[in-house]
Amino acid sequence: MGVAKYTKDDKDAIVEVELHSGIKIKPFYGPQDLEAVGFDYEKDLGDPGQYPFTRALHPQGYRSRAWTTRQYSGFGTPAETNQRWKLLLSQGQTGLNVAFDLPTQMGYDSDHPRAEGEVGRVGMAVDSLADFEIAFEGIDLTRIGSGLTINAIACIMLAMYEALARRRGVDLTRISATPQNDILKEIIGRGAWIFPVRPAVDLTCDVIEYATAQGKLPRCNPVSVCGYHIRESGATPAQEIAFAFGIAFAYLENVMARGYPAEAVVSRFSFNLNIFGNLWEQVAKFRAARKLWARLLRERYGVQNKKALFLRGLFGGGGFGLTKAQPMNNIVRGAYYALAAALGGAQTTALCSYDEAYTIPTETSALISLRTTQILMDEIGLRDTVDPLAGSYFMETLTKQMEEKILEEMERVEKWGGMVAAVESGEVQRLVSRQAYEWELDLARGERIKVGVNKYRDERGEAEVKLHHYDERSAEHQIKALKELKRSRSQKDVTRTLKELEAALKKKENLMPALVQCCLAYATVGEMAGVMRQELGEMQEPSIF
């Protein structure tokens, strides 16, 4: 429900179903459909763990390893966040996914005038390494991997994570972090951008070069390419994959141009993909994406190493699918989205919580999301056998059709001149925002159904939801800690390392080594980003209306 467009007759029987990606669904499928799309087991599927990995990356799928669960989490001060993380980990969560507040994401310290009212609100405030030391207190960096959901200054946060490991004396080859670090999608759909498009892409690629191509942080995934937010902004599922691939190729080619073979660059790329709406379309999307990614890397870039061909992903979220109306229904939606993630072969999952149309999750709602994913793996049987929908006349036909749709959308990217140009000119933003508007018109006309919104509405008023409470004292506490830090650190070291950062910027060197030194000297996020702002300038948003 929700995503597909339905035409019905006057007796409410379905006459036509059109998926959001533009594929029409038939009333039933048989062997002739597989024949019509040219389905071939060896070529299109292969066994699990075999190229092109349509069925799964690993031969035993979830039998050998259940997915990693990583609820997006963080709020208030690092100390408050540390408590929430420890709770989630004690309840069986297997990785972290760090939510930063907006000032941090935008490179402002907590005492900056533009940070007022925002400190610790949608994530935790991080001003310096001192905050990471508190947030990760008692968390074993060699055992727990952390997603760092930050983009414009992902380089600073990964440098800080490295600095944390160095301070603790942890072997850098054993830490595992996934900075989101996808600035192009950030500009399209999430909005926490700072620098102009091309220098911003260079920063993203500095992280990829340093961590993976140079092998400095070999267990880190240097980028999580987020079709997720592009879909939230109005893209179809086929566009979500096509645009994500276009972005991934832009990063890949940027780092290759610095003198590295494709295989050394792309081997630890990961993806963050969205789930809401039509179940079949999502599952087919993941299967088609896994296959296409492997095929395109092999055919276009000559990548041979099997593991470098893997489309690893965090599939989940589904924020746009959740509704403010009748919020408890979102628990049910989350369960179906998680089912789609499991049937689609996700390596990692995270769900938006039922109260996120109101504010960030409470402890209770975050735990329900975690339990939803655990019930799937431990109770319902999703670990029993790999890719259970394989061989279905319908699913295999749809997977082939999705593959074609994704390729069609990729041609659009090529016509734009690649994703960097498309983002710079605002073409992609224009397309998805127009589609987002058309979506709302479809809802208003009742052509797409959203339960509780345009069907089965409850006119008895807004539901009572116990919401997360934003504590303004957290901000005061954070600002006080920042002042104390500035008094106690060696100002000489801060000045020296910031000068070195400035020099690296002027020489257009990879910024990661200089940033690690700044972090070790307890330079603040605002100080580092300030030097970068001064050298790189700020982005002027293209007008899309």
Add this chain to the structure above:
Amino acid sequence: MPTEATSAPPIRILVAKPGLDGHDRGAKVVAHALRDAGMEVIYSGLHQSVEEIVQAALQEGVDAIGLSIMSGAHLPICRRLFEVMRQQGLEGVAVVVGGVIPGQDIPALEEMGVDGVFPGGTPLEEIVRGVIQAVQAKRGS
């Protein structure tokens, strides 16, 4: 009431994204809808300070400001907006707010002077109607 609307000049509205939040799907969708309803829509783009928004509203001579806020900071942002509007002498302009706004905060927003609150999930036609009513009330006053 409809006759008044047809004889009046088209409504000019500034759709603005205050603060640091960058989630703009909602703001753009609403901007499209208001434009389709015949209004002249100016979209601020992201990361606008309240001062920049008031400045733009003055320069563009708008009838209404529509704020889209998803971060939860709607109370401090609106409080500041009215402060700056008073300082800059921006009068007779309707203010409407949309985004992630819990129902419990609506009375506080209205008390500050917000003329319409449209939380996520509000049908577009209701938003269009709300803006027209808010502007008519200001024009009539």
